Amino acid sequence: MIELAPSILSADFARLGEQVRAAGEGGASVIHVDIMDGHFVPNLTIGPPVVKSLRKVTELPLDCHLMIEDPDEFIPAFADAGADWISVHQEAVRHLNRTLHLIKSHDCLAGVVINPATPVETLSEVLDIVDYVLVMSVNPGFGAQKFIPSTLHKMRQLAEIRSQRGLHYRIEVDGGVALDTIADVVRAGAEILVAGNAVFGNGDPSKNTQALLKVATEAAMLKV
Numbered sequence: 001m002i003e004l005a006p007s008i009l010s011a012d013f014a015r016l017g018e019q020v021r022a023a024g025e026g027g028a029s030v031i032h033v034d035i036m037d038g039h040f041v042p043n044l045t046i047g048p049p050v051v052k053s054l055r056k057v058t059e060l061p062l063d064c065h066l067m068i069e070d071p072d073e074f075i076p077a078f079a080d081a082g083a084d085w086i087s088v089h090q091e092a093v094r095h096l097n098r099t100l101h102l103i104k105s106h107d108c109l110a111g112v113v114i115n116p117a118t119p120v121e122t123l124s125e126v127l128d129i130v131d132y133v134l135v136m137s138v139n140p141g142f143g144a145q146k147f148i149p150s151t152l153h154k155m156r157q158l159a160e161i162r163s164q165r166g167l168h169y170r171i172e173v174d175g176g177v178a179l180d181t182i183a184d185v186v187r188a189g190a191e192i193l194v195a196g197n198a199v200f201g202n203g204d205p206s207k208n209t210q211a212l213l214k215v216a217t218e219a220a221m222l223k224v
Contacts (some may be wrong), residue, residue: 001191002186002191002193002213002216002217002220003029003030003191003192003193004027004028004029004030004193004195004199004209004212004213004216005028005029005030005031005032005063005172005192005193005194005195006020006023006028006031006032006194006195006196006199006200006205006209007032007033007034007174007194007195007196007199007200008020008031008032008033008034008054008196008200009034009045009196010144010196010197010199010200010201011196011200011205012200016053016054016057017053017054017056017057017058019200019205020054020057020058020060021057021058022204022205022206022209023199023200023205023206023209024058024060025206026205026206026207026208026209026210026213027209027210027213028060028199028209029060029061030060030061030062030063030085030192031054031058031060031061031062031063032063032065032174032194032196033046033050033051033054033062033063033064033065033083034046034065034067035047035064035065035066035067035068035074035078036067036068036140036141037067037068037069039068039069040067040068040069040089040091040092041067041140041141042141042142043141043142047074047077048074048077048078048080048081049081051064051078051081051082051083052081052082054082055081055082061084061085062082062083062084062085063083063084063085063087063111063172063192063194064078064083064085064086064087065087065111065113065134065174066078066086066087066088066089066092067089067092067113067140067141068092069092070092071088071089071092071093071099072093072098072099072102075088075099075102075103075106076106079103079106079107079108080106083108084108084109085108085109085110085111085131085132086103086106086108086109086110086111087110087111087112087113087132087134087172088100088103088111088112088113089112089113089114089115089140090112090113090114090118090122090123091114091115091118096112096125096126097125097126097129100112100126100129100130101129104129109131109132110129110130110131111130111131111132111133111134111172112126112130112133112134113133113134113135113136113140113174114133114134114135114136114154115136115139115140116136116137116138116139116148116150116151119154120154120157120158120161124161127161127162127165127167127169128165128167130169131169131170132169132170132171132172132192133158133169133170133171133172134172134173134174134192134194135151135154135155135158135171135172135173135174135190136151136174136175137151137152137173137174137175137176137177137181137185138174138175138176140174140175144196144197144201145175145176146176147175147176147177147178147181148175148176149184151173151175152184152185152188153188155171155173155185155188155189155190156188156189158171158189159171159188159189170191170192171189171190171191171192172190172191172192172193172194173185173190173192173193173194174194175194177193177194177195177198177212178195178197178198178212179198179211179212179215182195182198182212182215182216182219183215183216183218183219184219186216186219186220186223187219187222187223193212193216195212198212199212
């Protein structure tokens with residue numbers, strides 16, 4: 001099942017509730033929340049209070065992507081604030097197995113993220129634990145970046161490994177997902193599509209979401 005996850009990083013924070021609702025009306029089924037600490041990535045964004053506020057304006061799952069050092073320290077706070085999914089970077093976590101179990105112990109879906117330069121092979125020992133794998137198709141830190149085409153092979157690899165090993169994780173992609181790239185990522189195996197600028201950058205988030213989902217769904221149908 002193809003799902004669109006608008007990233008609030010590109011939303012107008014003065015109208016956040018309204019924009020999130022509009023994206024939901026357009027067919028978005030997950031809200032992607034980028035958490036950055038200014039250390040692991042060169043940008044600073046939001047913390048648990050914003051997640052708590054978002055929880056009041058939407059019933060959609062909140063997908064909290066932790067681009068931070070020492071995520072173990074903050075996982076309980078994001079879970080308490082209303083996160084439904086929590087993902088951590090392979091590159092930031094010293095004891096990945098333990099961290100993923102910590103996320104699950106707070107009744108959240110557990111995801112692992114890899115940057116463009118990180119090979120899929122680094123995840124081989126945790127693919128049986130994770131609920132989803134997030135492939136970064138830009139270097140994390142900022143919205144509105146250009147899609148890196150070489151990341152498509154990772155989505156294909158993950159789909160192949162899942163089939164070979166009989167696993168059940170889902171494949172998510174984040175970075176540069178727009179009308180001109182969304183069909184490619186779906187054909188490569190991505191099922192949860194994070195789009196920020198393409199949803200909130202210009203025009204009506206509801207119509208933008210509908211347009212992206214239409215192209216993605218058509219690509220998925222052609223793939224079968």
